[in-house]
Amino acid sequence: MTPPPEDLASEDAKIPAPASPDALRDAILSVAAGDADSFAGLYDATSARVHGLVLRVLRDPAQAEEVTQEVYLEVFRRAAGFDPARGSALAWILTLAHRRAVDRVRSSQSQSDRDVAYESRANTQEPDPTGEAALATLEAQRVRTALEQLSERQAEAIRLAYLDGLTQTQVADRLGIPLGTAKTRLRDGLLALRRIVSAPRQRKEE
Amino acid sequence: MAGKHPDPDEHEEMESLVVASVLDALDRRQQAEVDAHLATCPRCRTLEASLRETAVEISAGLESAPPARLRVSVLDAVRAEAAASSPTEARMRPSRRAVIGSALALAASAVVATGVVLSRPGRSEEDQEIARVLTAGDARLYSTTWESAQVTVVHSASSAASVIEVRGLPPAPRGRDYQIWSMSPAGPEDAGLLRPDADGRARLRIGSHAAGGTAVSLEPAGGSEQPTTSPFIAVTYS
Ligand SMILES: [Zn+2]
Numbered sequence: 548m549t550p551p552p553e554d555l556a557s558e559d560a561k562i563p564a565p566a567s568p569d570a571l572r573d574a575i576l577s578v579a580a581g582d583a584d585s586f587a588g589l590y591d592a593t594s595a596r597v598h599g600l601v602l603r604v605l606r607d608p609a610q611a612e613e614v615t616q617e618v619y620l621e622v623f624r625r626a627a628g629f630d631p632a633r634g635s636a637l638a639w640i641l642t643l644a645h646r647r648a649v650d651r652v653r654s655s656q657s658q659s660d661r662d663v664a665y666e667s668r669a670n671t672q673e674p675d676p677t678g679e680a681a682l683a684t685l686e687a688q689r690v691r692t693a694l695e696q697l698s699e700r701q702a703e704a705i706r707l708a709y710l711d712g713l714t715q716t717q718v719a720d721r722l723g724i725p726l727g728t729a730k731t732r733l734r735d736g737l738l739a740l741r742r743i744v745s746a747p748r749q750r751k752e753e
Numbered sequence: 754m755a756g757k758h759p760d761p762d763e764h765e766e767m768e769s770l771v772v773a774s775v776l777d778a779l780d781r782r783q784q785a786e787v788d789a790h791l792a793t794c795p796r797c798r799t800l801e802a803s804l805r806e807t808a809v810e811i812s813a814g815l816e817s818a819p820p821a822r823l824r825v826s827v828l829d830a831v832r833a834e835a836a837a838s839s840p841t842e843a844r845m846r847p848s849r850r851a852v853i854g855s856a857l858a859l860a861a862s863a864v865v866a867t868g869v870v871l872s873r874p875g876r877s878e879e880d881q882e883i884a885r886v887l888t889a890g891d892a893r894l895y896s897t898t899w900e901s902a903q904v905t906v907v908h909s910a911s912s913a914a915s916v917i918e919v920r921g922l923p924p925a926p927r928g929r930d931y932q933i934w935s936m937s938p939a940g941p942e943d944a945g946l947l948r949p950d951a952d953g954r955a956r957l958r959i960g961s962h963a964a965g966g967t968a969v970s971l972e973p974a975g976g977s978e979q980p981t982t983s984p985f986i987a988v989t990y991s
Contacts, residue, residue, distance in 0.1 A: 586828065586831055594819050594824070595816040596815075596816055598818065598823075599812060599815040599816040603812065611819075616823060616830065619827045619830075620831065623831045623834065623835075624834075633802055634806060635809070638805040638806050641808070649777040693810045693812075693813050693814060694811065705776070705811060708776045708777075708778040709778075709812075712777070714779060714780055715779065716780070730769045730773065733769070733772050733773060733776060733778065737772045737775065737776070737807060737808070738772070740807050740810060740811070741806075744806075
């Protein structure tokens with residue numbers, strides 16, 4: 548085993564470890580040139596994001612693992628098609644990841660099967676009753692940070708579409724609202740999120 | 754749908770479709786229509802690109818490190834594919850990191866959906882303390898990876914405590930120990946030694962009054978009063 552480096556700056560390992568957009572871009576460009584070490588670095592810098600998103604959409608650890616693997620193979624195969632002028636590396640990777648996760652949701656099982664499976668897994672799993680519930684709560688708190696600045700209706704619509712993998716038609720059905728209203732909430736919600744994200748932000752650290 | 758939007762209503766409709774496309778919320782037929790339009794409309798392509806950056810924010814905070822074995826499996830698959838597609842050039846050599854991953858994959862245990870291993874029945878007092886932190890109303894979860902190790906920290910300010918858990922952490926080199934530091938305004942405070950078991954796992958509760966974070970460094974066996982090396986894992990509570 549290789550010992551940990553003794554003088555690695557702590558910034559390199561800060562949590563959540565945010566790889567710089569430039570570093571990710573360069574890593575994909577190197578991968579496109581066939582560099583294995585760059586791919587390992589790219590995986591290390593992004594796999595928690597990819598797996599976290601896929602797991603949230605699929606709610607099934609085994610499937611999330613499979614899909615995450617597929618995503619990275621696709622990243623590898625399509626690296627040469629990545630155009631840094633058109634967007635960030637992370638957006639490119641998460642776009643591939645989200646699409647695959649949603650495809651899997653829609654092809655494998657119905658939404659309700661998936662929910663039932665998740666429920667039964669969560670309810671019947673042996674150990675500690677506190678654990679799973681506590682973690683679900685933590686997860687909910689964290690995802691709220693990005694969406695919490697939207698109106699609850701907009702945030703709910705975006706959550707159903709993006710994190711639960713519903714189509715806009717399914718979002719309307721689920722919420723019992725007309726399709727036009729669902730579309731408006733999604734559009735206004737994402738545009739509002741864009742304004743919030745691109746507004747000058749307060750420094751989060753220190 | 755032509756490449757221009759002379760009519761403001763049509764533009765609004767197109768905007769909705771681009772949003773739904775970015776969220777992957779269209780059925781196949783609608784998606785194909787939008788894709789065809791995007792191919793001819795620079796304005797909508799610009800909108801799409803900017804919204805894809807925005808969508809990245811939706812899943813920020815959902816990070817979940819995959820099991821260590823997945824890393825091995827992904828890198829193996831990529832290496833195999835690279836070798837197959839270009840037999841003579843650009844053959845990929847196993848990286849140092851990949852080798853570490855292979856060794857750990859043998860010890861990889863059951864999948865846990867999230868970073869924290871749940872307590873077992875028949876819990877000790879330590880386990881109960883840990884459960885208290887995990888279930889605290891203000892508990893927040895942070896996770897990261899270092900080499901092949903997955904690191905999860907749950908912090909609860911109201912409990913004045915955190916729980917750190919590692920999986921896949923290689924044994925400390927001979928004569929050294931991993932030491933945890935509670936990062937207080939007064940500086941790092943000793944929070945104990947992190948001793949991974951044969952599977953590279955360890956979990957510890959950290960009492961942390963007013964702590965702003967947790968760090969782990971490699972120290973001489975038994976630990977130090979103050980860190981003598983830079984932490985290689987550092988979590989800043991937000
Ligand atoms: Zn257009």
